[in-house]
Amino acid sequence: MPRLRRTLLAALIAASIALPVSGAAHPAAVPAPTPADLGPLPAATPTALGARYTASREGVRAAARAAAGHGDRRRALALRAMAGPDRHFLTFDGRDGGRTAEVFGDLSRAGRVAVLVPGADTGLDTYERFRTDASALQRELGPGAAVVAWLGYRTPGTTTPEVLTTDRADGAAPGLRRFVRELTSAAPAAQVSLLCHSYGSVVCARAAPGLPLDTIVLFGSPGTGADHADRLRTRAAVWAGRGSGDWIGEVPHTRLPLLFTTVGFGPDPVSPEFGARTFDAGSAGHADYLRPGSVSLRAIAGIVSGSTSSGEASRA
Template sequence: MTNGSRIRRVRRTLLAGLVAAAVVIPVTAAASPDVPAPAPVVFAESATAQSRYAANLAGIGEAARTAQEAGRAGRAVKLRAMAAGSPGGDGAGARFLVFDGRGTGRAVEVFGDLGTADRVTVLVPGSDTTLDTYQRFRDGAVSLQRRLRAEHPSSAVVAWLGYDTPGTVSTTVLTTDRADRAAAELGPFLDRLRGMARPEVRVSLLCHSYGSVVCARTRTGPGVGDIVLYGSPGTGASSAAGLPTSARVWAGRGSEDWIGGVPHVRFGGVGFGTDPVDPAFGARIFAAGSAGHSDYLKPGTESLDSLAHIVIGSGSGSAGGPVSSVTGQEASHA
């Protein structure tokens, strides 16, 4: 196949996806109207984590009552479950740094103690993560926190649903527009988070699917030691060296992840370019086993072990677990 015919084929594939998305979007939008809720609590920069937890927990309760009164019983049930906390956590109850119940919603939940942790992991989700699907995101955070605490007790996990995620079948999932807006929120959040933690805390960003596009466009300071891209469609950048960070950049994909079949091209602002697990991208590769697209944080998986060892690792690239590096590609991130 010539280069010209290959480009034409890619264009047809992308256009077909856009046409399909254009048909689906009006249907899904009609089925999921915006949900009314009180405005989120506004905090002073000096507000403590504990004061944020208490105020946001009250806000979730008020949002549940508003949703119930508006005839959105399903949302009300899910909000009450959020407020009740997650079975299998550390028993301290639900702790939200951020909550906004309007529309598809936003939430930032903490598992563990930010004040004592010297390893803090921020999870950034991909498409179709909303308050209505929040439990699956929370389950992954709890699974990771359990795994980390078993080996490194002074750990905390932050589940960051701090942006409007695109739909899996939509035009927005094919561009960086939402990722650019999300990155503008995530960067300042990371700065504030460090202000709530120990001075020597090491922060890791674990970024799933479209969330990897967000992380790859987020400027991070020296406190972020690792950025991990998994289940990634690409980042919009041609190489790890082109990302706005000094952190080590990792990438992994399970053998059962369907996203490996997505064309890794970028044309006219559509698509995300180089595959992060391609040696040409220059990321350190971690072993993800047979993980499917939604399986990376499931208990007992090779991918979860690898992610935990990256977070716990001393920064040398040898975390004592099933992690491998791409030789000859790491100089800019070593």
């Protein structure tokens, strides 16, 4: 335990030193207008979805104009691309680094819906990699499924103290809960899964209790903040996987109470101690789980589609 304490304290100190550097160029500095209040999605019908996509597209365009006026040409160009007719956003807010929920596939006909929750360093300026992952997953799942890339919170930076605590996840969880409840109400026949990468696992764990979910998939996870899968208080099947090339496996899986906060997220989700069902993630590195053709992408898609059973571990 003393060694783990030293490791975590060293990480906290290093992150604190890096904070002024990373914060200086934070994407929240780019202004964007307050989005229109669109209200809950009434139903996942082509008409209702079309109206929502059109309204959100106008919000993206307004944010692009604001970025251009601010002199951020790179952000403006990225937002103009996001406003294209082939992009479908249920929600969009360009402020404070960005909040979005983009749909891949036909949500009106989807029997299965995967909500993808990102980890650290995800925002409008790094959004393309998140979009690429969501698109690859939807292609792997096929036309009967849809993927929603949910960037509904200000993610922590990997070089900030926030990435070591549940604070950002605590703030994000209510929004994810509202979104999932709205989605399941609008598409009551669909089976909904939460797919949670890295720090997103902590967000999902905080949001999970009582949600009407089919599965929760944790990958590249530092932990969840819970001691056992049962403590997520969900009826969903909880799965976990980690690639052999993922550095996150070297992170100490413990929690360390400090003066004003707690550092760390508890047991390793792929360990028997945590009690999740496990899947083979192959040689995936931390950013590679949804890479086309990968073992991990096939496994995650199989879990969402209900076809994966091999490699399932009995729950502790």
